[in-house]
Amino acid sequence: MSVPQALEAASPLQICRLMRPDDANIVGNVHGGIILKMIEEAGCIIGTRHCNTQNGDRCLAALVRVEKTEFLFPMFIGEVAHVTAEITYTSKHSLEVQVKVIAENLLTGAKKLANKAALWYVPCSLQNVEKIMDVPPIKYATAEDEEQGRKRYEAQKLEREKKGGGGGHFPTPVPPPADDSPKEQHTVGYSQSSLIHLVAPSDCTLHNNVHGGVTMKLMDEVAGIVAFRHCNTNIVTASVEAINFHRKIHKGCVVTVTGRLTFVSNKSMEIEVLVDASSLMEAKKQKYRAVSAFFNFISLDKDNKPLPVPALKIEGEEEQRRFEEGKARYLQNKAKRLADKERKQ
Structure with missing residues (x-):
């Protein structure tokens, strides 16, 4: 069997969009979910184009994982x-598709790197959505680039398998608060929130599955x-840890998106x-875990300063366990940021 010939990587794709009032909160900060949706749209387009450069079934690139997404600067109307x-x-x-978002101020001409992310896609046949197509290989500028990419691939594959990325079933949803009585402010139960959404055709791909960007927007x-309920101030997305897409969400599904605080530092x-x-x-309406992620938010004053x-008031062993796990992630990310800063100096 012949080995597919490596192709020149598709030219970088760029899409542009003016941020409108309905993209932002009441103080003018663009919602992180809007940016996540644009990032995923760009990734899906370039991934689908590349995978359809080969002969055989036509396919659509489906999002399976988003690596840590950094929100370096807020974007405004x-x-x-x-x-x-x-x-x-x-x-x-x-x-793997790497995406950068540059924010341009039309009045001053100033530009800044606002976001960067890495996304992983698999090509699914349009004739049989369960059939995963081969991906045309690309040529790398150097052997080191290929080796670094291979390491990133192995790392994300291992993480997805640990989190049930292979279609694992998560039968237990986040339980709602035990009763409707008022909760003490700054507890997990006080700020925990849920959103219920019926998946419409406009939310879906050609496969009648939800666009990854639509799901990420709801999550944000x-x-x-x-975050707002906890702080009662202007809040913005600071970063998103890896988003794992465990199972597909189909047209006509009801999705319940639930968020709860796990860890609070002095400023995040x-x-x-x-x-x-x-x-x-369907007759059997059994719930399943479709997507999971950790979002990091910060609180801002009227001058957009942190x-x-x-502080988060912990109640019970389970909340304490999640708090300690969140603290470990926070310290790990902080150490990584410091190491990156030292390396650049």
């Missing part, structure tokens, strides 16, 4: 988002509500967001 996507690694059945909205909040889905049409975050 009236700015133009320049979203650039580039394929940086291909395996036999998946591809719920995380934002949790970690919010676990879980997406559970069930079919509205504010101290109220």
Whole structure:
């Protein structure tokens, strides 16, 4: 059997969009979910184009994982988002797309790197959605680029398998608060929030599955509500830890998106967001865990400067366990940021 010939990586794709009032909160900060949706759209387009450069079934690139997404600077109404996507690694059945978002101020001409993310896609046949197509290999500028890409591929594959990325079933959704009595402010139960959404055709791909960007937008909205309830101030998305897409969500499903605080530092909040889905049409309406992620938010004053975050009041062993796990992630990320800063100096 012949080995597929490596192709030149598809030219970087760029999409631009003016940020409008309905993209932002009441103080003018663009919602993180809007940016996540644009990032995923760019990744899906370039991934689908690349995978359809070969003969055989036509396919659509389906999102399976988003690596940590960094929100370096807030974006505002009236700015133009320049979203650039580039394929940086291909395996036999998946591809990595790295995306950067540049915010342009039209009045001053100033530009800044606002966001960057790495996404992983698999190509699914349009004739048989369960059939995963081969990905055309790309040529790398250097052997080191290929080796680094392979390491990223192995790392994300291991993480997805640990989190149930192979279609694992998560039967237990996040339980609602035990009763409707008022909760003490700054507790997990006080700010925990849920959103219920019926998946419509406009939310879906050609496969009648939900666009990854639509799901991420809903997740960011719920995380934002949790963060606002805890702080009662202007809040913005600071980063998103890896988003794992465990199972597909189909048209006609009802999704329940639930967010809860897991850890709070002096100036940041970690919010676990879980997406559970069930079919509205099928007789057995068993819920399953579809997506999971951790969102990090910060509180801002009127000048967009970080504010101290109220401490989280822990109740019970389970909340304490999640708090300690969140603290470990926070310290790990902080150490990584410091190491990156030292390396650049």
